[in-house]
Amino acid sequence: MEKQNLISRMELNDNKAGMEGLDKEKINQIIYESSKGKLFMCSKFFENEQKKEEQLNQRIKEQQALVDSISPAQLHHGLKEANRVIKELQDCLDLSRTIVHVDMDAFYAAVEMRDDPRLKNKPMAVGSMGMLSTSNYIARRFGVRAAMPGFIGLKLCPNLVLVKPNFDKYTAVSKEIRGIFAQYDPHFSPMSLDEAYLDFTEHLNHRILSKSFSRLFLIRKEQGNDYETNSSKSAECLCDLNALLKPHLIASEEFEVLCGNSDEDMLVYLSTLNENNIYPLPGCCSVCNRKFPSYTLKLYGVSIEDAVLEMRNRIEQLTRLTASAGIAPNTMLAKICSDKNKPNGQFHIHPDRQEIDDFIRDLPIRKISGIGKVTEKLLGALGVKTCNDLYKQRALLYHVFSQISFQYFMRIALGMGSIYVERDEDRKSMSTEQTFGEINEPNELYSKCEELCQILAKDLDNEHLVGKTVSIKIKTVSFAVKTRSHSLQHFTNDEKLIFNAAKQLLKTEIEATQPDILRLRLMGVRMSRLTSQNCVQSSIQSMFKKNLKSETSRNYTNAMNISTDATSSTNNNQFKTEPEQLDPIFYYNSSNSPNLYRESDEEDYSHVCDSPPSKRSPLKDKVVLKSSTGTKKKIPKDNNKQTKTVEKDTILRFVYKKESTNTLLENSGHNNLKYVDVFITNENEEVGSSRSTGSSKSAETTSTSVISSFPSTHNKSSRPSFTSEHFNDSPLTCVNHEMKLPKDPPAISSSIESMTDPSFGMVTCPVCGQQKLNWPLEQLNIHVDLCLSKNTVKDILHRDEQTLRRSKALKRDGKELPDLSLPCKKRIKTQMTVESYFK
DNA sequence: GCGGATCAC
């Protein structure tokens, strides 16, 4: 009966390698008792967990009510729709890729054990009394695992050794293993320090044709357990044998002879060798001066199993740490596979429908990345425990969950996951937060807030990022979490501007709590809607610096100074001396504020014009959407919508890419770049005019007025028409409509010069910074055009996205027999709009 | 655009 009171959300999650067959009941009892705190005195944490549990139960009740309200006819409709969706998903099933998920075994713990042999046979965990990052396999037998507070770990396992984390060390090791990953897939996608997805498809294509010696590696004869005795005796070299010895090996005559021979020949040859007797290998390490250990030479085959084993063995040789891997046709399955034979093992699901079905059928849904304890419980209430249950209950799920969730579930039921391994290039937010002993004094709260803003500002600056939305996060001593955010008018990473916004948000919260006091245990500050600090502005500015200086227009240079160097601005002083006198919210709007940036382009679009379409591009036949799992979902692309020109095609590629990453798209400062286009070229009417159309389409931003105030003749003028207006378009300066154009506008040649290093013939794109040797002017023009156009595309997409959200919301509200509008529709809609932009 | 919630690591 005590068991009934246990809180499911706090129960041990034994869904982890090395935690099978534990006495869950006993462990949960200990966790429960420890969390609850003393008799009659529940911990705040515990109370909050209870509250959340109740909320979840309420949600399940509501869910059940919804289920009960579904008529048989509706259910039948749901079944029909579900079957349709499944059919569509099956139609785009692609088993052609070979995806590998690699995961280091108990990574942090393993590193610590490697470096301190005393930990070898002890239960240990990395972390503190407050929280554990990971535990070794011995500790896992006691139920001690990551995300568990240390003091509970100690209750479960009194002999548990706690080791403080050493992230620098883990990062260094991570760098080593990533070096190996990159040799199998240069575009691998790291998920954390210790795991990554790799697409082995290309590697395997090459591997089949590879020479045997490229698959030959040195392996120490004594593994793992003997390392530490080795190192404690300082007897043998622990360096990377393959890096040190393989070059010698390959250079030796015997190997040269064998280079073109078969694996069989190589194996025969290897069998004739005496270990450690391969002339002319050195016997001593040139790095550490120690004797090389005894080793064998191992030849790996061309199969995927051998390739992954080779990679794992190489990781172990290099780091003395083991990794596990999963091989499958998509990331979702690969991820599950990597856990299957952990530690130090691998598992392969072949690209076979039946094999996938068999694997997935009885798999508990909790094994799927993206399904956590809440979703597990919500689905469990509908009788869904395994992946096949998802299929069985598809008619119901269709009605109960959103379209996105429903599709996600169906994909799971079919064993379908993303077949793309891509790095998420652009980060969407950056934050810093701290837990501390209670702070309730407003001044102390503000002080903490300021400290966090300082850190955040520095972090942003380190990555050359500026952002538009400032959020604070607060957690009360009762563990209640709140976030509050405010969007600024302009991009910034200025510490004081961030703090002003954050402070205002905090102030509101403090006041809202009154007459009670706001008692916090955590505070955080986040910046989102990020963009790059410098790309367009700096390159455009540098492009014209010469002209500006030579033309000696004071106005120009003033404009430049303000936007490039905020600290030199006199306005900055005003800010420093009297920041409190201004309502911070209004202060941001001041066009004189320092350190504000226009929205600008930050990405390198060199590939848009110059690279051949990437074979791995998801845009080729699929659109990739981020799913809630952090992995990517693919949606079929309508291939009939091919565009005709290279420009369109490449732009659309960009469009899909942006859509795929679901970036918060910004309307942007492309209008102040338009002039660059006019300036550089007036030949390419089509491209030029298309962008003009785009400019007017996006004319709903603050800069619109500047555009419209720009004499129309400027656009059409065949003469390169400079220009200060464009820089003055910056919110940092006043637009001076009266300003005269220079009598002698800067000649094209001089501008081009500024992009060109005459000594090397290197031409630099002023927008993306890409360099090319002797870049023909026509190509450069087209390239610059494309770089600039993307602002307009962004703008359209942004509004598209908003429209879509709104319509989706509306649809959901009146959802009786939901119209399952597949994301295909969404994509087409976007595409049509963007296409119309090119007309 | 905002805030809560969920999830991964």
Added chain:
DNA sequence: TATGGTGATCCGC
């Protein structure tokens, strides 16, 4: 004594 930090996404409003 005592339950983290960072980033992302989705949903409902």
